[in-house]
Amino acid sequence: MSTCRGRGGQAGSRIPPESVMSQSPALHQRLGIALPILQAPMAGAQGSALAIAVARAGGLGALPCAMLSPEAMAEEFAAFRAATPAPLNVNFFCHVPPEPDPAAQARWHAALAPFFAEFGLDIDAVPEGPGRRPFDRETCDALEPLRPEVVSFHFGLPEAALLERVKAWGATVLASATTVAEAEWLEARGADAVIVQGLEAGGHRGMFLDGEVTTQVGTFALLPQVREAIGLPLIAAGGIADARGVAAARALGADGVQVGTALLCCPEATISAIHRRALQSEAARHTALTNLYSGRPARGIVTRLMRELGPMAEVAPAFPLATAAIAPLRTAAEASGSGDFSPLWAGQNASRCREVSAAEVIESLAAGL
Template sequence: MTLTEQLGIGVPILQAPMAGAQGSELAIAVSRAGGLGALPCAMLSPEAMAEEFQAIRNAISGPVNVNFFCHTQPSPDPERQARWHESLAPWYAEFGLDIEAVPAGAGRRPFDHAACDALEPFRPEVVSFHFGLPAPELLARVKAWGALVFSTATTVEEARWLEARGADAVIAQGLEAGGHRGLFLTEDLTTQMGTLALLPQIREAVDVPVIAAGGIAEARGMTAALALGAEAVQVGTAFLCCPESRVSAIHRRALMSEAARHTALTNLYSGRPARGIVTRLMRELGPISEAAPSFPLATAAIAPLRAAAEARGLGDFSPLWAGQNASHCREVPAGEVIAELARGLPR
């Protein structure tokens, strides 16, 4: 049985879960078009997650993927926090903000029993994870209601690790992909490969289905991924300008401009490497900073700068997540994106 048949979807196309950029509307639209819609839950409270998921269940009867981060929550490091604040101080002064008022915490919680409690009544068909897998007892709870478990690998070693610990499919995330890198066995960015190099190596290394992610935005990318052994593709950036997404007007304009041709990995917005359109912050501070606190603690001090700049119509301090191929990021319904990708399927 193919992964498409196992999931019960019409085409082997998965919508990438994009926290902060989409909600239930995009997941519903993708699922109605025959793909597998996804609901990102990394930034949702259990109550908000249940509300979004109920909206999905009310709208469609097909399968859905819910996605979580499963990082280890760090403790604040006062010395590193001080260095981070010092790095950001000139921009705080520029906008007339008080850096001493920044809280130490941040808003992304890893998957835990509270999230599982809220999720279990809905019994989603797929539960996917970023940054590895949750603790065995949490994974067992998810599998107990029959959910398939997917997780992201950025290296062959990560793919093998995921398969050995119960992942039902591996998402091979190439270096081109937008948003957070899913790396979890190493922080060494020199280990990260492009999709066309990573995909066949992971395909040879594991027996579970492999899903290709990174740089795939239209039919030719779909054809290439399937030819290299992927059973499905996961697409994110191409959906960001769809009317069903929730990206800001600032982000949308950037995605449809020449600026989208220049992306970079940065840890400035969250503390972990993530790919986005190069912004003023990334240019002036450098995209990677050793001063940035551990994920997700870096977010707290960036948030006031982002809000102040966006109030002036500027994306200078906003995480404008995007992959390296935004060429098909257009203001068309998500169903049209699915139809374009599906042209790359074997006839």
């Protein structure tokens, strides 16, 4: 067992996890929710409607804000507040914006040129733009008057001064870790709880200390290792789609679970009909990590783009610069009913992704608590 340094433990001590956790309220009590079940924030796949439905069912609803303007964020927040007094998790990215690299962008455009020609599109007309902004001072300024109860981060944590501001209004800070080292890093820098994201999880990997995908392991291998290493509350994410997965995560040391893919086919989600069909088809059995849609590894159903360029391609520019050139291809293909160029985000276990209400999904998961 590695040393435990969280929640009062001293370096070199060997406090069992149960003793560490007993020093603080249960996770769901700390978050102000009835059930220790969190909805994964899924940018581009949901808005306030899904967060509201999960909150009303007793879980923690989430708003993905990395792609929202301050005005849009405030509107979604207001819609949530008008519907329920429940706590809300707002989620942001903490990536470092890349420096412009015209040569890398030219290589990317060259790789995509045959696809553009197929649809009669002009690749030289693709606008440049990052598409996603990290959590910065301007974002914090817009968020502070809203005072959400929970703020979560992907790709690490913001700079210390911004994190202090978030915690100053009483927000609980969650952050994703994909390795033991990342979990220890988050604990040392002020996270209140860690989302342990296994390799099974759909969407973007939260990896931030190392870009090597071979460091990534499954939820049920990673969870007990992190439980031994740190003393913070842990939230298991990746591959959890039913009560059995919840029970397994709890048995391995999770204080709560975070679920995304199982909610994607709910009527409250906003994914396309193409994405819904793919999730409920045999195609959902084959997912892979890919950097083609954004520039960072993310898990989705294998598409034509992933097959022809390779799911992890060196030619893809740094996150989030890959996004702009993919957008016209996606629009053109989807107009003809094809998801060949769409980011069909999904975890490895889409078996419970059904067209039922979010409340029914949360109720079924709660049976495993």
